[in-house]
Amino acid sequence: MTSPTKAEGSGPSVALDPELASTTEADKPKKLEGRSPGQLMWQRFKRDRTGMLCAGVVIFYFVIALSAPLLTALSGTNPYTLYGQDPTYADSPVLDDFGLPLGWFGGVSGDHWFGVEPQYGRDLFAMLMYGMRTSLFMALGVTVLLMLTGITIGLVGGYFGGRTDYWIGRVTDFFLAFPQQLFFIAFMPVVTAFFVDPQEETPTYFRAVAILIVLWLLGWMGMARLVRSTVLSLREREFVEAAKVSGASPWRIVRKEILPNVVSPILVQFTYQLPSTILTIAFLSFAGVGFVEPTPDWGRLFASGAKYAEQDPAFMFFPGVAMVIFILCFNLLGDSVRDAFDPKSGR
Amino acid sequence: MSDNLTLPAQQGPTGTSTETLLAVEGLTKHFPIYGGFPIKRKVGAVQAVDGVDLTVGVGESVGLVGESGCGKSTTGRLITRLLEPTAGKITYAGQDITHASRRQLAPVRSEIQMIFQDPYSSLNPRQTVGTIIKSPMEVNGIEPEGGREKKVRELLELVGLNPEHYNRFPHEFSGGQRQRIGVARALALSPKLIVADEPVSALDVSIQAQVVNLLQKVQEELGIAFLFIAHDLAIVRHFSQRVAVMYLGKVVEVGDRESIYNRPRHPYTHALLSAVPEVAVDDEGEQRERIRLAGDVPSPIAPPSGCRFRTRCWKAQDKCASEEPPLIQLSGNRGGHLTACHFPEEPTTEARDEDVVMDPALKALEDSAADEAPVTKD
């Protein structure tokens, strides 16, 4: 039906067309391969020094966390051994008679790079490496879970609108009404008691699952709202109507037309959500409802650090600095990602 | 009552349309307005489209013209079934598609396509041009000879774009080029009817003509019927064989191009024609009438009783408020030229003794200007 032969030959007629001439000229050197919005974003991001630096730091942390067993093999320590009390290590004492680390700055030495814990003499370097591993991967799990939940709920509410959206909105409000911090503390023992007989010892993996469930249940709302509002505005766009006119199913429209357009807000939100989840998990452990002895955990290090703060302030130093750098870099990274996606917003 | 009178006569004697492709009868769309506290309930309705009758013949191009907000887009969206009609009937090729579901619609879906008003929001920014044009074919499982990519390249060439643009993204194109991509997408399914909703009103004037020419070429070469929506009569003029004029959700006059442009009867059509700028250019030619309306289109939430144009009409009388004028063929009009007016104008566009200037401010301005000329008094 279409007859390309009748169409004007592409060569000269294209050049005659004033609006076409400019683009064909400009793109001569680099082959006619368009750059997607994603590629453009990546280019803008690469130009952002802070962003690249922070991305490097963040990746570095994840690599460290992944390779915690390797690093501790290097230092020859592990997070569980009580170097201060174990008779095997009696020939190289790390604690004095009061249970405080021997030596400079919390017992920093060739054996114990970041010093040792007062009273027990556990190796801080190993504890921090393993603790970071626990925290980072817990946070990653929680964040991915609540992002997926939020995206699904937001997509459904935003795309179908009407009554569906109304009820999803009310449920979201309901969950938002919980005072989060209080409920974390109040719910953790409840969730644990629900599944595990209080007489028995709670296994560590189960604590992890409980944290995951509680943070997930109380954390998906922000994402859902963000996705919903984005989808709501996308739904009215004419390209969605064009897809409908061509007969596309709602599922195809959501998948092919809408989802690719919510990727950027999702990614930006992710880079803000992850550090805040890490802080929340640390807070849980700090408050005593997260991980407990002897599981190495970043948050627990702060809890112990607070306990020893008067006698051994150095104990707080390494975990604290590590945390501050990490959260700072992650948030800066979030800003850079946002700026790269939308160069007009911010600053 | 108007139904009997209008429908058989609707088909314009333009020669091109032998059989009816699309017939719309009494098409109505009311958007409910919800309000009240604490329980929301329906407090009214925007009567965006209220009883529109329209036919489009096979291969015919019909213009739909009216001021902003008179329900043109809504009519177009109802026909392409993007909106669910409140009442009325849409018949496509003899098949009632008024309330057809997506699945029921599938066989005719590919035959009715749409070109959108805003070239910036009608293309998905995350898809390449190739994907955009290809996806209607994917949805409908169409496997053209030589593959979809080849077909897309052909379409790009047809609409005057470089086929090498296949892997580009919409943000790399100008508005006019984007609109061409939109045209290519609409053509991908080899449709029989295209609803073009103000396809050029978002474009630069210099590019408008190019796109209209492209559409005209497509219409003539491929024999596609067009419903061309526009807000002024100038653009429709060269494109449409028949023109329907809409005012506040109703068709007030419909007829072949010749009748509408040279022998209009409805006061509103006269006003619209008088607003077409090209009149001012040919000064030495026959003087044309000058009509300036006052005020805005009334709200479609509470349209005027009787004739909806009466609040702005210079010929309005009591009857206009009490009785709704039916859309009928007036004596002296050609077949297919229907007008909804109790007191129609003369079928001419020549200058009248006195300009119709309804806007009091403009009138005062012109009067004072006329007074000032012989200022020799005192």
Ligand SMILES: Nc1ncnc2c1ncn2[C@@H]1O[C@H](COP(=O)(O)OP(=O)(O)OP(=O)(O)O)[C@@H](O)[C@H]1O
């Ligand atoms: N989804 C909707 N909900 C409520 N009212 C609507 C909706 N869509 C359109 N309307 C109303 O219906 C009326 C007609 O709108 P429509 O978009 O059809 O006008 P139009 O003739 O296309 O105008 P324009 O030339 O500005 O595009 C307007 O008053 C508008 O406010």
Ligand code: SF4
């Ligand atoms: S019916 Fe009356 S108000 Fe309506 S256009 Fe005709 S003269 Fe004017």
Ligand SMILES: [Mg+2]
């Ligand atoms: Mg419109």
